[in-house]
Amino acid sequence: xxxxxxxxxxxxxxxxxxxxxxxxxxxxxxxxxxxxxxxxxxxxxxxxxxxxxxxxxxxxxxxxxxxxxxxxxxxxxxxxxxxxxxxxxxxxxxxxxxxxxxxxxxxxxxxxxxxxxxxxxxxxxxxxxxxxxxxxxxxxxxxxxxxxxxxxxxxxxxxxxxxxxxxxxxxxxxxxxxxxxxxxxxxxxxxxxxxxxxxxxxxxxxxxxxxxxxxxxxxxxxxxxxxxxxxxxxxxxxxxxxxxxxxxxxxxxxxxxxxxxxxxxxxxxxxxxxxxxxxxxxxxxxxxxxxxxxxxxxxxxxxxxxxxxxxxxxxxxxxxxxxxxxxxxxxxxxxxxxxxxxxxxxxxxxxxxxxxxxxxxxxxxxxxxxxxxxxxxxxxxxxxxxxxxxxxxxxxxxxxxxxxxxxxxxxxxxxxxxxxxxxxxxxxxxxxxxxxxxxxxxxxxxxxxxxxxxxxxx
Ligand SMILES: Cc1cc2nc3c(=O)[nH]c(=O)nc-3n(C[C@H](O)[C@H](O)[C@H](O)COP(=O)(O)OP(=O)(O)OC[C@H]3O[C@@H](n4cnc5c(N)ncnc54)[C@H](O)[C@@H]3O)c2cc1C
Numbered sequence: 001x002x003x004x005x006x007x008x009x010x011x012x013x014x015x016x017x018x019x020x021x022x023x024x025x026x027x028x029x030x031x032x033x034x035x036x037x038x039x040x041x042x043x044x045x046x047x048x049x050x051x052x053x054x055x056x057x058x059x060x061x062x063x064x065x066x067x068x069x070x071x072x073x074x075x076x077x078x079x080x081x082x083x084x085x086x087x088x089x090x091x092x093x094x095x096x097x098x099x100x101x102x103x104x105x106x107x108x109x110x111x112x113x114x115x116x117x118x119x120x121x122x123x124x125x126x127x128x129x130x131x132x133x134x135x136x137x138x139x140x141x142x143x144x145x146x147x148x149x150x151x152x153x154x155x156x157x158x159x160x161x162x163x164x165x166x167x168x169x170x171x172x173x174x175x176x177x178x179x180x181x182x183x184x185x186x187x188x189x190x191x192x193x194x195x196x197x198x199x200x201x202x203x204x205x206x207x208x209x210x211x212x213x214x215x216x217x218x219x220x221x222x223x224x225x226x227x228x229x230x231x232x233x234x235x236x237x238x239x240x241x242x243x244x245x246x247x248x249x250x251x252x253x254x255x256x257x258x259x260x261x262x263x264x265x266x267x268x269x270x271x272x273x274x275x276x277x278x279x280x281x282x283x284x285x286x287x288x289x290x291x292x293x294x295x296x297x298x299x300x301x302x303x304x305x306x307x308x309x310x311x312x313x314x315x316x317x318x319x320x321x322x323x324x325x326x327x328x329x330x331x332x333x334x335x336x337x338x339x340x341x342x343x344x345x346x347x348x349x350x351x352x353x354x355x356x357x358x359x360x361x362x363x364x365x366x367x368x369x370x371x372x373x374x375x376x377x378x379x380x381x382x383x384x385x386x387x388x389x390x391x392x393x394x395x396x397x398x399x400x401x402x403x404x405x406x407x408x409x410x411x412x413x414x415x416x417x418x419x420x421x422x423x424x425x426x427x428x429x430x431x432x433x434x435x436x437x438x439x440x441x442x443x444x445x446x447x448x449x450x451x452x453x454x455x456x457x458x
Contacts, residue, residue: 005220008050008235013255018044020411021250021260023238023274026056027215027400028389029266030222031138035404036264036411037231038141044260045226048237048253052219054268055396058291058363060315060322062153062304063210064398065132066178069169070120070373071393072111083311088343090311094330101329104285107371107428120372123422125176127375130418131402132208138401139218142225147218149316151303153209154192156351157202160184162309170204180206193302195354211304213318215397238267240277243383263386264407269332269368271376271390275425278382283428284391286332287367290341291324292360293317299355307351312344314352323348324363336364369393376425377406387411388425 008025022033025047033045047053083091093101111120139145157163163182170180183189183203189196192205212218227233237253241263250258265271272284291312301316312325324344328337341362349355370376370391380386389407392399409416 008047008233011234011236016256017259019261021258022264022266024267025051026054026268027219027397028403030219031400031404032264032266032389032407033231034222034226035408037226037229039408043231045231045233046236051223052216055365055367056219057216058365059215059397060313061211061215061317063135064395065128066173066206066209068121068124068128068176070117072108072372073117074112077112088340090326092328094334097330104283104371107283111372120374121172123374126418127399127402131399134401134405142222144218144221147213149211149213152205152207153304153306155204155306155308156200158199158309160202163202180204193305195300195352197351197353200351211315238274241274241386248383248385262411264389265386266389268390269366278380280381282376282425283371285369287369288328288330288364289325289367290364291322292341292345292362293320293322294360296320299352310347314348338362367393374423377403377423378420378425381426
């Protein structure tokens with residue numbers, strides 16, 4: 001058995017075929033592999049590094065079930081110019097990367113139209129409802145229920161006007177059955193979180209938002225359970241997929257290919273590169289995010305806090321207090337700019353004057369993001385033995401259990417608990433969805449009128 005936190009061992013060279021292969025051992029791949037293994041399937045999970053090597057390692061730990069508003073929205077488009085003026089602000093585009101980003105930005109803009117926002121909100125709400133139901137079951141199955149913290153979240157505002165500007169978003173959440181309480185003035189906020197600066201004058205408390213005690217430890221716990229049930233985890237760097245008569249051929253950077261009956265692509269921000277080898281162009285971008293994890297005693301933190309106007313969150317974790325978020329568009333290859341983590345920490349200190357900022361460790365992660373803020377979940381158009389499960393953006397931890405359930409249902413050809421059309425991987429292709437999408441159950445979207453105004457999770 002591999003010790004999941006150590007580097008993975010390569011798969012044995014003489015064993016090169018399997019029934020089901022999951023590519024990518026981030027939270028999406030691990031949750032999916034475990035789900036499939038629990039259903040009695042013979043599953044291999046491979047990663048070119050190790051378990052939770054990338055985005056799933058250092059994220060903010062939120063199970064943000066109420067975060068149903070797409071980032072692609074008129075509100076974000078209004079805020080973006082101001083944010084872009086600050087080179088270390090909530091949103092940055094590295095100038096050298098802008099030409100490559102333009103097609104994605106155009107799609108984002110297209111997805112920000114009112115009707116599209118309504119549809120994305122309904123789709124996101126459906127996925128969140130499924131995930132809120134599936135997550136406790138997934139944790140229980142892995143003996144990890146103790147990692148769930150149901151303390152709710154406090155969204156913080158610097159003015160009543162900022163709270164008022166978010167009202168349409170709260171109205172939309174209310175229409176999807178999400179409960180919340182607005183708090184006005186320092187005295188009503190203090191019982192939820194003492195020690196904030198006088199600059200914070202309003203807040204919204206959302207009880208149904210949870211956190212995990214440590215996203216890395218959770219992913220490792222799921223991976224351990226997968227191995228305990230007989231699942232196999234190995235190191236392999238996939239360079240291409242190709243359809244064969246005996247199965248899907250998975251070509252590796254080193255060694256002979258693996259032939260798999262079914263393949264799940266859960267390679268996070270790199271997944272589009274594998275889809276491309278099957279001839280599919282999926283406009284996946286990375287929204288890079290930064291944070292600093294401070295020692296546990298750095299602040300008397302009662303629950304997760306979000307500073308939507310500044311694009312960062314503060315989370316109490318078993319390993320310390322994690323502060324960060326923001327979005328940087330700079331692609332998959334540029335070196336991290338840790339001045340961004342430092343800037344977020346300095347901002348947090350302004351709002352949390354007692355925060356001790358020394359002794360932290362910095363991290364940068366690649367969020368895998370599609371222009372309409374929804375993931376890609378569904379079969380490949382060129383070979384329906386391949387199932388895509390990526391593009392969860394800011395919400396991969398939150399939506400892992402739902403994604404695992406949906407992929408397992410697709411693999412088993414069972415009826416699906418929600419309509420999959422909004423997440424179809426081919427939705428950005430010219431001419432719309434093709435063969436694979438037509439196999440999916442028809443839509444039953446609920447709609448709500450909303451124009452969100454803030455980035456609220458990390
Ligand atoms: C700062 C920050 C804060 C966040 N906070 C939250 C939060 O609070 N709540 C939330 O729900 N989400 C949050 N997210 C988003 C969340 O972390 C991601 O959506 C999620 O981790 C994506 O998981 P994944 O498994 O798809 O990708 P990853 O975790 O990136 O895993 C992909 C894996 O695939 C492997 N891989 C890639 N290419 C190949 C290949 N060719 N061959 C083999 N292996 C390959 C990689 O090595 C990697 O291990 C945050 C993200 C960031 C950056």
